Amino acid sequence: MIPASLRALLDATDGQRRAEWAGREVWLANEAWGELVVSLQGAQVLHFLPAPEDATAEGSTSNAPDDAQAAGASASPDATSGEDEEALVAGGWLWVTPTPQALPGAIRGGIPLCWPWFADENTADESEDRSGPMHGPARKADWRLDAVDEHEEGVELHLSPLERLHSQLVPRAVIQANANRLHVELITEHRGETPVKITGALHSYLAVADVQACRVEGLAGARYLDKLADFAEREQQGELGVRGGLDRIYHTNAELTLDDGHRRLRIARQGSDSAVIWHPGDERPADTSAAAAGHFLCVESANTRLDPVWLVPGAQHLLGTTLSLETDA
Ligand SMILES: O=P(O)(O)OC[C@H]1O[C@H](O)[C@H](O)[C@@H](O)[C@@H]1O
Numbered sequence: 116m117i118p119a120s121l122r123a124l125l126d127a128t129d130g131q132r133r134a135e136w137a138g139r140e141v142w143l144a145n146e147a148w149g150e151l152v153v154s155l156q157g158a159q160v161l162h163f164l165p166a167p168e169d170a171t172a173e174g175s176t177s178n179a180p181d182d183a184q185a186a187g188a189s190a191s192p193d194a195t196s197g198e199d200e201e202a203l204v205a206g207g208w209l210w211v212t213p214t215p216q217a218l219p220g221a222i223r224g225g226i227p228l229c230w231p232w233f234a235d236e237n238t239a240d241e242s243e244d245r246s247g248p249m250h251g252p253a254r255k256a257d258w259r260l261d262a263v264d265e266h267e268e269g270v271e272l273h274l275s276p277l278e279r280l281h282s283q284l285v286p287r288a289v290i291q292a293n294a295n296r297l298h299v300e301l302i303t304e305h306r307g308e309t310p311v312k313i314t315g316a317l318h319s320y321l322a323v324a325d326v327q328a329c330r331v332e333g334l335a336g337a338r339y340l341d342k343l344a345d346f347a348e349r350e351q352q353g354e355l356g357v358r359g360g361l362d363r364i365y366h367t368n369a370e371l372t373l374d375d376g377h378r379r380l381r382i383a384r385q386g387s388d389s390a391v392i393w394h395p396g397d398e399r400p401a402d403t404s405a406a407a408a409g410h411f412l413c414v415e416s417a418n419t420r421l422d423p424v425w426l427v428p429g430a431q432h433l434l435g436t437t438l439s440l441e442t443d444a
Contacts, residue, residue, distance in 0.1 A: 116203050116204065116205050116206070116207060116209070116210045116211070116322035116410050116411070117152075117161070117162050117203065117204055117206075117207055117209075117210075117211045117224075118201050118202075118203060118204070118211060118212075118213040119201045119202045119203075119204050119213075120136065120137075120201055121136055121152065121161065121162060121211065122204040122206075124136055124141075124143065124152075125143060125145050125150055125152065125162070126145070128143060128144075128145045132144065132263075136152075136154075136161075137215045137222065138217065138218050139154045139155065139156045139218070139222065140154070140155045140156075141153060141154050141155065141161065142155065142260060142263075142272065144265075144270060144292075146270075147166060147267070148165065148166055148267070148268055148269045148270075148292075148293050148294045149163065149164050149165035149166045149269075149292060149293070149294055150162060150163065150164040150207070151163055151270060151290075151292045151297075152225075153272060153274075153290060154222060154225070155257060155258050155259065155260070155274075156218070156221070156222070156254075156255065156256070156257060156258070157221060157222075157227055157228055157253060157254040157255060157256065157258065158228055158253075158258040158274040158276075158288040158290075159221075159222060159225050159226060159227050159228065159254065160209065160225045160226040160290055160297065160299060161209065161211050161222065161224060161225035162207050162209055162211065162225065163207060163208050163209055163292055163297040163438070164206055164207040164208065165292075165293070165294045165295060165296075165297075166294050200213050200214055200404055200406070200407070201213045203406075203407055203410060205322075207322060208297065208321065208322055208378075208380060208438055209224065209225050209226065209319070209320055209321065209322055210224050210225075210320045210321065210322040210323075210407075210410055210411035211223075211224030211225055211320070212224050212402050212403050212407055213404070213407055214402050214403065214404060214407070215402060216402050219255050220255070220402075221250075221254045221255050223320070223400065223402050223403060224320045224411070225319075225320060226299055226317050226318065226319045226320070226436070227250070227254040227317075227318040227320075228253045228254055228286075228288060228301050228315075228316075228317065228318075229250035229251055229253070229254060229315050229316040229317075229318050229417075230251045230252075230253035230254075230280075230286050230301060230303070230313075230315045231244070231251050231253070231280070231281055231284055231286070231303065231311075231313040231314075231315060232245075232247075232250070232251045232313065232314045232315060233250065233251075233314040233315050233316045233389075233391070233417055233418065233419050234249060234250060234419075235249055236314045236419060236420055236423075237251070239312045239313060239314045239420065239423045240311055240312055240313060241311075241312060242281075242282065242283060242309070242311050243282060244281045244282055244283075244284075244311075250316070250318070251280075251315065252280050253276065253280055253286060254318075256276045256277070256278065256280060257276070257277045257278070258274045258275060258276050258277065258288070259274065259275060259276075259277055260272060260273070260274055261273045261274060261275055261287075268293050268294065269291065269292050269293025269294065270290075270291070270292055270293075271289065271290070271291045272288075272289070272290040272291075273287065273288070273289055274287065274288045274289075274290070275287045275288070281311075282307065283305060283306060283307025283308070283309070283311055283428075284303050284304065284305055284306070284307070284311060284313065284426065285303070285304045285306055286301060286302065286303050286304075287301075287302050287304075288300065288301055288302070289302070295439055295440075296437055296438060296439040297437070297438045297439075298435065298436070298437045298438075299317055299435065299436055300385070300433055300434070300435040301315065301317060301433070301434045301435070302431055302432070302433050302434075303315075303424075303426060303431060303432045303433075303434075304431045305426040305427065305428050305429060305430050305431065306428075307428055308428055309428070310425055310426065310427045310428070311425075311426050312423045312424065312425050312426075313418065313423065313424050313426060313432070314417070314418045314419050314420065314423050314424070315417065315418050315434055316391060316415045316416065316417035316418070316419075316434075317415060317416040317417070317434060317435070317436045318391075318413060318415050318417075319382075319413060319414055319415055319416070319436060319438070320411045320412075320413055321373055321380060321382075321411060321412055321413070321414055321438075322410060322411060323373070323375035323410055323411060323412050324375045324376060324377050324410070325375065325376070325409060325410070326357055326394055326408070326409050326410065326411065326412050327357070327358055327359070327409070328357075328375065328376050329356070329357040329373065329374065329375050329376075329412050330354055330355065330356050330357070330373075330374045330375075331354065331355040331357065331371055331372070331373055331374075331392060331412075331414065332354050332355075332371065332372040332373075332374065333354075333367075333369045333370055333371040333372060334351045334354065334355050334365055334367065334369070334371065334390070334392075335351055335352075335353055335354050336350065336351060337350070337351045337365045337366060337367040337369070337390075338350055338351075338365070338366045339351060339363045339364060339365040339366065340363065340364045340366075340420075340421065341362075341363055342362040342363065342364065343360070343361065343362050343363075351365065355392065357392075357394060357412060359394075359396045359397075360394055360395055360396020360397060360398055361392060361393065361394055361396070362391075362392075362393050362394075363391070363392050363393075364389050364390075364391050364417070364419050364420075364421055365389065365390040365391075365392065366388060366389065366421045366422070367388065367389075367390055368384060368387060368388050369390075370382065370383045370384070371384075371390060371414060372441060373412065373414055375412075378440065379440065379441035379442070380438060380439075380440060380441070381437075381438070381439050381440065381441050382414050382416075382436060382437075382438060383436065383437040383438075383439075384416040384435065384436050384437075385416070385433060385434070385435030385436070385437070386418070386424075386432060386433045386434045386435060387416040387417055387418060387422075387434055387435075387436075388418070388421065388422035389417040389418055389419040389421050389422050390414065390415065390416070390417065391413065391414075391415035391417045391419065392412070392413065392414055392415075393412075393413040393415065394408075394411070394412050394413065395408065416434060416435065416436035417434075418432075418434060
């Protein structure tokens, strides 16, 4: 579920791979296997839509919920900008705000890379590098494409930041997309001398028909920290039904399924014992209108205060997530 202008950019591509959207350079593909858009700011996947198995079923498959063909409205009374807001166009597994912040802000949507800390947990890093913004500097930094491996069935991109983001740690990202799945890896290499503790997240904004009618399966019985209740520790009773704002860190490495009533998206995670489930409810950030906010739920592959990663010199850590439709099992 992406802004109409991003949809238009994809529709206009004629095989070229570079374009500009919202002031950011993006890499994009609209091929037989599907569609992918990656912003070089933050190495952030903005859009993924695998080709439907039966192309004639396009528009009526689980890829495109019928009741969400054009969510968000022009001149929405809820638009925070006070100006006309472009429509969100359905199709795709990820959500992007139609009112993105200008640079150097980060785009809300897709899969931002939060590194080398999650939220304000920069105290996890006891090195000199711990001062910095919410969710770390990586999501706002410029990244470069080091390698692109394209073939008929899909694509694999390798990216790394243009500038050094940490005195001892070096991140890189790998993005794989094909007709069955989207896979993102954030790899951290320790090239320094002293152990460093990190947290982080692949902060996936998943597109849903209506956030008030979502269910996340795989969390029953898991312990979680409720950030909206001063980090109170609780246990999930039954499966999670999302009905309003929530901000929770679940201590689990289980595979999750997001069911929005139209699509059952499987979310596998690698190197992650924290699953963050977040939606702002009525406490919307300034870059998101109420109309647009109803169409995402964040299900994040994370390392948090519950499972920080100690990296010793020479070691590396891989934080990953794999999205696929349950029907592909
Ligand atoms: O607004 P951002 O800096 O992108 O953060 C958005 C959200 O990210 C995570 O999910 C945190 O758990 C939330 O507490 C936070 O509000």
